[in-house]
Amino acid sequence: MAEIVIIGAGPAGIAAAEMLCAKGLKPILIDEGARAGGQGYRRPASDLALDMNRLMGSEAEKYTALHRRFETLLPRLDYRPQTLVWAIDGSTLHLLRDGQAETQPFDRLLIASGAMDRIAPLPGWTLPGVFTLGGAQVALKDQGCLIGNRVAFLGSSPLLTLAAKQYREMGAEIAVIADTTPFSAKIAALPGLLRAPRTLVRGLWYMGAALRAGIPLLHGVMPIAIEGESRVEALVLRDAQGRERRFACDAVALGYGLKPETQLADLAGASFAYDPDFRLFLPAIDSMGRARPGLYLAGDGVRIGGADAAEASGALAAQAILADLGHGQDIAVTRTLARDVGRLRDFQRGLARAFAWPKAQIAALPDSVTLCRCEKITIGEVRAAMAKDLGPVEVNRVKAMTRCGMGRCQGRVCGPALQEIVAAEIGGDGAAAGRLRGQAPVKPIALAAAGSTA
């Protein structure tokens, strides 16, 4: 029987596994996390007294259902939690579990690696107390902790108001919700967003709740700095009316939407194309998620679409696997799934305009701002390297010259901002700046462990 491996036990990976198991196949489901669910549907440890129904709000039912479905699947799966895929070599995965390296061959590989926050730097963003927006939610859902007592939410994302609502309900003070995209851009994006009215209504309701609670909800802000001696003390910004405002806080949650974790797709041989709406290089896939023969990509790890799209795209990729293995696919199911995935991803495309990546603000950041937090490389160092005669004009050469993107995170955090700095210096767009190539190991591992592979 063909060995089918799924990487990632979030909604996409679980939905794919479910569909394959229904056909009597037994896929291997590998996940870096300790418990299935991915980031969004993360399940807290059983001893944590956290009311997940309340926290998940309108998504509570789906959250519960997904975990129940996963429980049902478990006996029919080869589930391997807490296992890192750190390299892909031909049709072999290199795994690390409990410090031990092993390999796993595959015939079909479905990668559902999920997403992380896209981050724009600003002065002070490396201070203790500044976390990603997703991180702020992980602290709550995984650990039952708030990232601070008085939290400022900065970025451009519908998740700013959602996370602020969760934080407020759990007892945090919200210093401010500050979105860099002007309100006019949100209105302009409305027609595209009407295709998924349920999500839209939810978003508007969160905004309304924030306003009713008296929380400053600002649009069109220009972040100036996060201030503090050795930890966060305040967020300073210029509001849409041009006034400088200082919000005292002890934590900042920072997020400009999500970006797919594409390193494994890269190592598995996917080709990439620049997406001007998201301003990201994304793996090329067909309508069912095929990236190349034997390689399938689903969920937020290939296109940001949210949990519902992830689930549908995981099931759709499983249909592609079944068809390619000669099991036949259910045409009606495939058509419905493809339509859902298309509609939900179009909605996210609309959101990418309503909550825009602030490329002009990033290009205008002062030289002194840290760009690479791994090795403390400033924007000025990148600009200086590029300004030299025969200086680099593309991100991979800039990385080689300055080490920006070469640190332990492998450019996960600095990559999108580096792209804008490079694009601005060469007077081109993000496509011209080029794409940071993925490298194994995709996350740091001890050399001793890598060398222990039998």
Next chain:
Amino acid sequence: MEPPRAQFRRVAARTGRPATLRFDGATIHATAGDSVLAALLESGVLVRRLEFGGEPRAGFCLMGACQDCWVWSAEGGRIRACTTPVADGMELFAEPQPQAPGHG
């Protein structure tokens, strides 16, 4: 001097077994199920100083992606604090210990 203010604030109780760890010699009281990072940030310690210039850092993404919360074990191994659960008796350090072999 007033005690350092904790960065994290626990809002959901844990019922697991207590776990005690030591971080740079200080005793940290945690509960089984806590991540090392949550345990450190709840107790108000400084997690680490950046190897490049020494500025304070306390994690960032909390999901194992940014690699900005590594601390050191007594044996010289590196531990990513946000994805490592606490274990009773753990001995950790903000910086590599002199006897540690130079891990890459």
